[in-house]
Amino acid sequence: MSDTATHIVEHHLDEQASKFGMWLFLFTELLLFGGLFLVYSIYRYLNQDDFARGGSELDMYIGAINTVILLTSSLSVAMSITAIQKNNKRMAVILLWITIVLALVFLVNKYFEWSHKYHVGLYPGTETFRTLPAGEGLFFLLYYFMTGLHGVHVIIGAILLGFVIERVLDGKITSENYVFQENGALYWHLVDLIWIYLFPLFYLIH
Amino acid sequence: MSEVTHHKSFLENSEGKNVVLSWLFSTDHKRIGLIYLYLIGIFFIVAVFFGFLMRLELIAPGKDIMDPQLYNGLFTVHGVIMIFLFIIPGIPAVFGNLMLPIMIGAKDVAFPRLNLLSLWIYIIGAMLALTTLMGADKLPDTGWTFYAPYSIKSNTYVMQAVLAAFILGFSSILTGLNFITTIHWLRAPGMSWFKMPLFSWALYATAWIQLLATPVVGITLLMIAAERYLGIGLFDPSLGGDPILYQHLFWIYSHPAVYIMVLPAMGIVSEILPVFARRRIFGYNAMAVTSLAIAFIGYLVWGHHMFTSGMSGPARIIFSFLTFLVAVPSAIKVFNWVTTLYKGSIDLKPPMLYVLAFIFNFMIGGLTGLVNGALATDVHVHDTYFIVGHFHYVMFGGTGFSFFAAMYYWFPKIYGRMYDIKWANIGFWIIFVGFNILYFPMFIVGMMGMPRRYYDYLPEFHWPNIVSTVGSWILIVGIVIMLVNIIRGSMKGPKVGQNPWRGLTLEWQTQTPPITENFEQIPSVTERPYEYKD
Numbered sequence: 001m002s003d004t005a006t007h008i009v010e011h012h013l014d015e016q017a018s019k020f021g022m023w024l025f026l027f028t029e030l031l032l033f034g035g036l037f038l039v040y041s042i043y044r045y046l047n048q049d050d051f052a053r054g055g056s057e058l059d060m061y062i063g064a065i066n067t068v069i070l071l072t073s074s075l076s077v078a079m080s081i082t083a084i085q086k087n088n089k090r091m092a093v094i095l096l097w098i099t100i101v102l103a104l105v106f107l108v109n110k111y112f113e114w115s116h117k118y119h120v121g122l123y124p125g126t127e128t129f130r131t132l133p134a135g136e137g138l139f140f141l142l143y144y145f146m147t148g149l150h151g152v153h154v155i156i157g158a159i160l161l162g163f164v165i166e167r168v169l170d171g172k173i174t175s176e177n178y179v180f181q182e183n184g185a186l187y188w189h190l191v192d193l194i195w196i197y198l199f200p201l202f203y204l205i206h
Numbered sequence: 207m208s209e210v211t212h213h214k215s216f217l218e219n220s221e222g223k224n225v226v227l228s229w230l231f232s233t234d235h236k237r238i239g240l241i242y243l244y245l246i247g248i249f250f251i252v253a254v255f256f257g258f259l260m261r262l263e264l265i266a267p268g269k270d271i272m273d274p275q276l277y278n279g280l281f282t283v284h285g286v287i288m289i290f291l292f293i294i295p296g297i298p299a300v301f302g303n304l305m306l307p308i309m310i311g312a313k314d315v316a317f318p319r320l321n322l323l324s325l326w327i328y329i330i331g332a333m334l335a336l337t338t339l340m341g342a343d344k345l346p347d348t349g350w351t352f353y354a355p356y357s358i359k360s361n362t363y364v365m366q367a368v369l370a371a372f373i374l375g376f377s378s379i380l381t382g383l384n385f386i387t388t389i390h391w392l393r394a395p396g397m398s399w400f401k402m403p404l405f406s407w408a409l410y411a412t413a414w415i416q417l418l419a420t421p422v423v424g425i426t427l428l429m430i431a432a433e434r435y436l437g438i439g440l441f442d443p444s445l446g447g448d449p450i451l452y453q454h455l456f457w458i459y460s461h462p463a464v465y466i467m468v469l470p471a472m473g474i475v476s477e478i479l480p481v482f483a484r485r486r487i488f489g490y491n492a493m494a495v496t497s498l499a500i501a502f503i504g505y506l507v508w509g510h511h512m513f514t515s516g517m518s519g520p521a522r523i524i525f526s527f528l529t530f531l532v533a534v535p536s537a538i539k540v541f542n543w544v545t546t547l548y549k550g551s552i553d554l555k556p557p558m559l560y561v562l563a564f565i566f567n568f569m570i571g572g573l574t575g576l577v578n579g580a581l582a583t584d585v586h587v588h589d590t591y592f593i594v595g596h597f598h599y600v601m602f603g604g605t606g607f608s609f610f611a612a613m614y615y616w617f618p619k620i621y622g623r624m625y626d627i628k629w630a631n632i633g634f635w636i637i638f639v640g641f642n643i644l645y646f647p648m649f650i651v652g653m654m655g656m657p658r659r660y661y662d663y664l665p666e667f668h669w670p671n672i673v674s675t676v677g678s679w680i681l682i683v684g685i686v687i688m689l690v691n692i693i694r695g696s697m698k699g700p701k702v703g704q705n706p707w708r709g710l711t712l713e714w715q716t717q718t719p720p721i722t723e724n725f726e727q728i729p730s731v732t733e734r735p736y737e738y739k740d
Binding site for chain 1: 316317320379383384386387391392417418419420421424425426432438439440445446447448451458
């Protein structure tokens with residue numbers, strides 16, 4: 001085999017291997033949240049009324065808006081891959097920026113939501129919180145813990161997409177070699193996927 | 207034909223950089239493996255020393271050399287260091303890194319930089335774990351299991367230990383991810399799945415457990431941390447939480463984790479046994495498949511740690527049944543090892559001695575495990591020294607011995623030198639005898655009813671404890687002999703050639719010590735790895 005041929009084969013292998021590795025990593029992320037979903041379901045089962053009351057205190061509209069925002073951002077990141085496949089660097093970068101902006105809007109909404117709860121004293125340690133029924137307290141604990149951890153993932157995902165943009169601009173990501181961008185997008189879809197479950201569990205079930 | 211070029215070995219090839227930095231930031235899997243070996247070796251010695259102190263306290267009833275608080279601290283840090291810093295990363299991080307890519311004919315792991323990141327995450331986690339040692343009265347005192355609600359209330363350095371375990375978990379996940387990808391994509395031409403060395407099969411099964419079980423304990427430990435920082439009540443019953451739920455979540459990881467500890471050890475046994483018996487391994491396919499079976503069934507048995515914690519009858523019966531089920535693939539392995547020896551020409555070199563001792567110890571550890579797995583007997587021996595004996599027979603007598611076997615086996619490959627075989631054998635016998643004197647009395651005293659985790663005991667438990675403590679001294683003498691021999695051998699031992707054990711796997715078919723890229727030319731494989739014909 002000539003040298004260039006070996007290189008092409010190895011390069012192809014590298015690409016497949018890194019995508020494979022990304023999928024494995026996503027498994028671990030799912031299991032990380034899986035532990036929390038398990039805790040949620042057990043406590044929900046044990047405290048059904050309290051959880052229903054807790055759920056009715058969350059603002060369904062902000063939750064729904066955030067769901068739409070994240071779904072749209074998944075669309076834009078998927079489109080950015082099509083753009084790079086068609087060698088349209090400019091469009092790819094624009095779409096990636098749209099994704100990041102949507103992520104920021106999501107976080108701003110989250111900020112308003114949390115700061116409202118902060119004002120009414122609905123967080124661990126306050127007098128209001130201590131007087132809640134035990135189950136409702138658990139509901140809000142899980143709410144903060146799970147949406148908080150999800151929020152951290154949104155931030156990480158947005159930073160990752162920032163690196164993708166840098167690499168597209170540097171010409172390291174091209175229509176021939178866009179596995180890094182694909183991995184970034186996969187991660188972003190995971191962030192989206194987890195929210196799809198968080199939204200009904202906390203906001204919709206009353 | 208291109209002429210044969212002689213590249214420098216990985217020990218010498220610093221690629222023109224500063225020697226220290228070229229080691230610390232090397233992405234070469236062999237250098238990373240060696241750094242792991244040195245760090246893990248140091249942590250092992252530290253934790254052995256804690257164990258020695260505990261045994262010394264137990265030499266007689268009443269207070270001998272320490273107060274109860276210090277004793278609680280010592281058994282916790284002994285457990286935390288041994289489990290999270292030595293035995294979980296142990297064989298995969300050291301020998302997996304050193305040998306896996308060479309054994310499957312690859313130049314490196316699939317993600318060399320990620321591998322370096324795993325090492326650094328390990329170092330950070332280890333440093334955090336070591337901060338718990340500052341101040342004898344502040345040692346974490348919950349046991350390595352961090353059971354809630356005490357782990358939330360104890361005002362010792364539990365937090366650092368919990369976060370260290372969390373961080374070390376990431377190192378383990380990334381190593382597992384790397385190995386799975388490496389085995390899937392980087393096998394040499396001709397090496398089909400069922401032509402892989404059995405050590406790679408074992409690492410493959412282990413890596414899946416690392417990947418799929420570790421995140422669960424990660425999130426659980428994070429919940430403990432949140433509970434301590436924020437005073438939220440996920441597991442504390444006084445705040446509405448459920449401590450039994452913590453135990454479930456903890457063991458959902460930590461039972462599979464014992465297979466993270468023991469599966470690679472079994473892989474090493476399957477690797478060494480054919481070489482020193484000059485025989486093809488008996489039942490290669492069964493060996494490969496049982497590794498996966500153990501990994502799979504191992505997921506479903508965590509409840510047997512909690513038979514006395516409060517679980518429904520049917521749940522206990524199912525968990526007990528599954529526990530017996532996992533003994534089947536383990537037993538298949540033992541039968542196959544013994545059958546491999548049949549009519550072999552057995553050469554009792556140090557690696558072989560340790561492997562044979564593994565089989566002996568593992569049988570005692572495995573069979574006593576069934577006593578714990580049966581519901582009625584478990585109620586009697588639960589939380590007694592019987593469990594301590596069982597656990598150490600499997601973990602130290604099994605995985606620990608196999609770690610030593612691997613060290614003696616691959617030592618000449620890594621350093622290009624040989625240790626003193628006579629002293630290695632003497633060290634082995636002292637370790638083997640000391641080990642059994644140390645841990646066997648624990649079965650007896652456990653059956654008599656002595657509970658674990660106390661610094662004091664009733665006078666009728668006195669004699670087995672004296673025997674046990676004397677055993678710990680013998681064991682330590684053996685370990686010192688082994689260490690001196692290994693360190694001397696790595697610096698002054700006589701040089702050896704490419705294949706001192708006449709092994710057939712790929713790591714013996716390349717230069718000693720291997721070059722940075724492992725092979726001058728990527729080999730191609732045509733037959734299974736253990737076709738000994740002499």
